[in-house]
Amino acid sequence: MVNLEQQIKSIQDKLQQLLKQQTLLQKENQQLKKELEKQTALAEEKQGLVLSLQQQVDVVKMGSGSLNEAEKAALSKRIDGYLKEIDQCLALLNT
Incomplete structure (x- = not known):
């Protein structure tokens, strides 16, 4: 025990x-x-x-005015991305 x-x-x-x-x-x-x-x-x-x-x-x-072609393309791509995000936000607001 x-x-x-x-x-x-x-x-x-x-x-x-x-x-x-x-x-x-x-x-x-x-x-x-x-x-x-x-x-x-x-x-x-x-x-x-x-x-x-x-x-x-x-x-x-x-x-x-000192952007080379690669920098211009990268900047353009980034701006396009911003525009796409804005469009998505607007689409969400409209639903």
């Missing part, structure tokens, strides 16, 4: 340890999720800044 009680006690102790470990892992997981959200937001912000700066560079190049 004593052996059975010792086994039950051992199982209870192990269960308590597992519960503590689970709690710690859940806290760590929450912290990592928050950090991931922060880093994702920061990356999106940086990407927006890069896009804005690229647009400014394009405007300056257009104003100075």
Whole structure:
């Protein structure tokens, strides 16, 4: 009977340890999720800044007339993409 009680006690102790470990892992997981959200937001912000700066560079190049053929084609393609997005937004608004 004593052996059975010792086994039950051992199982209870192990269960308590597992519960503590689970709690710690859940806290760590929450912290990592928050950090991931922060880093994702920061990356999106940086990407927006890069896009804005690229647009400014394009405007300056257009104003100075120093675009080569490849840059003109890339700019035209980007403008076409913007127009397609605008058309899609307008289509969604009209439905």
